[in-house]
Amino acid sequence: MRYEPSLKEIVGQAKAISTILQFLQHFKPGKALLLYGPPGVGKTATVHAIAREYGLELVELDSSTRRDAKSIEWVAGKAGKQASLFLRKKLISMDEVDGISERGGIAALVKLVQTSSHPVVLIANDPWSKRLRPLRPYVKLVEFRKLTERDIRKILQNYAKKMGISYEEKVLEELARRARGDARAAINDLYMLAQGKEKVTEEDLELLGFREKEKVVFEALKLIFKRKGFNAIFATSNLDMDLDEFKYWVMENIARDYKKPEEIGRAYDCLSRADIFLSRAKLMNYYRFLIYANTLLTAGVSLSKEEVYKTFTPFKSPSKIRKMTLTKQYRQTFRRIGDKVAELCHTSQGKAVKEIVPYLGFFLKSEKF
Ligand SMILES: Nc1ncnc2c1ncn2[C@@H]1O[C@H](COP(=O)(O)OP(=O)(O)OP(=O)(O)O)[C@@H](O)[C@H]1O
Ligand SMILES: [Mg+2]
Incomplete structure (x- = not known):
């Protein structure tokens, strides 16, 4: 590389x-x-x-x-x-x-x-x-001056040519914009996106957004896991994410950081209570419950340990969320088709997507149709 x-x-x-x-x-x-x-x-x-x-x-x-x-x-x-x-x-x-x-x-x-x-x-x-x-x-x-977006586009073009990477023009534009003058960052991004692909497309850029998000969430997780205290309730204050999603990030990392079974048990207990508050908040339209859910997810989990583990923990993103992010476009397309089918077939979008759309693909592929 x-x-x-x-x-x-x-x-x-x-x-x-x-x-x-x-x-x-x-x-x-x-x-x-x-x-x-x-x-x-x-x-x-x-x-x-x-x-x-x-x-x-x-x-x-x-x-x-x-x-x-x-x-x-x-x-x-x-x-x-x-x-x-x-x-x-x-x-x-x-x-x-x-x-x-x-x-x-x-x-x-x-x-x-x-x-x-x-x-x-x-x-x-x-x-x-x-x-x-x-x-x-x-x-x-x-x-050495800060590089312009144009400079970086040129550098990316050279790099892609050398490495035999093909790409949609828009990708280089976007990578150059995100790099903020740092050619190394731009090259690293292109390299990462090109892994196992014949062509880097605009859709692949989603992956970068996901990586940026990861960084922010990991900071929040650090406040929960790598400190012990009630102050952890502020871990989510800068997070642009629903607690419903954040819960998966906490869940994924409890056993990565905590070692004692009692600690892990207590943390999961907090998580399950938080989950109950989250669904009741939605069900009853009573958003005060979100505060309880947040407290349990953050301070609750933070206080579940006996002592902070001083070792470095490589936090991980929950595989479920990663998959959802990567297939977002795909699912959106499915939903759009589902909308049209639902109208024509007088059924709900959910039902259309689940029960009718999959067969459409099959019909369209078959020559008889
Ligand atoms: N002006 C440039 N033209 C072409 N390629 C560049 C340019 N700047 C950086 N690159 C690419 O980015 C990589 C990293 O750049 P380099 O190591 O020279 O950065 P640096 O200025 O030394 O940064 P740092 O201050 O972090 O050490 C280079 O190996 C090269 O591939
Ligand atoms: Mg250097």
Whole structure:
């Protein structure tokens, strides 16, 4: 899935790229570049492409390597001074420098910049972060701009071509809109939607909406499961979802988080009482019951445990809801047909969908009909 664009394929950053190339061409020790810009706009990709295409040996200190003062000093001592074994020129790059937390780390970085005989390129999201202040006299800032929707559409087109993904035009438009300037997010979305499909269609976009919803609900679940207290009643206050649906999300995750049978039992008990209030609220048109249902679903379940489990719980969406979301369009079509059939056959929509529409498909397929 990783797609490393060539320098030519990097969209929208011509100015930054030319500044970097100039810097490398006229490199004099003592000054480094600090590339900055929002996530997913091509900072790392550009450094990689330049190293590849100009035959530079990339010495990379990204967040997966150790970046404490000692390690940086080590790089400064070794890579910074020695020529490489094959006399290839080096490019020292350090990603996410605004994330260096250790004291002394930035000081070591300043030293690296001052002494390195190879060009150093630093990357940050926020170059004005206080921590980076000591670096400022030693770096030239290079801005990577936020990408426009058009840029991202272009990037998605290139990506789709490379990966052999076909798509409806509208899909790229929508993905570009949702990405808010982040090409990585857009590429990840397209990649996900293309799984096991010949063509990505507009309908597949439903899946993305569902994923966004998942994020919001998981936050609410965290307030219930990962804390213990009556305050959990507020977990649902920002949730744009019926309690009727939320109940399935709680149900799905009780046994994922709670371990003791008594806790699980108590939580399910709350759930079943909540369920009774939910159906009575509807039946009797008495919406005060929803408050009881909410209290049971949130605080009730939260207080069912003895202690908070400190381990990470991968919450899951209820399979029933996932299926309903994915088949929403399909069911809507069925209902629309059902409406017409109901009118013609003088019956209810529900009956038409259940008892007549399935046969229509069969008739229409048969040649005799
Ligand atoms: N301007 C661009 N042109 C083409 N592809 C891009 C561009 N920006 C990002 N991409 C794609 O998105 C992926 C992620 O981009 P990259 O890692 O360069 O982002 P970044 O700016 O370093 O973000 P972060 O600040 O999160 O590290 C790249 O591998 C590339 O496939
Ligand atoms: Mg990066």
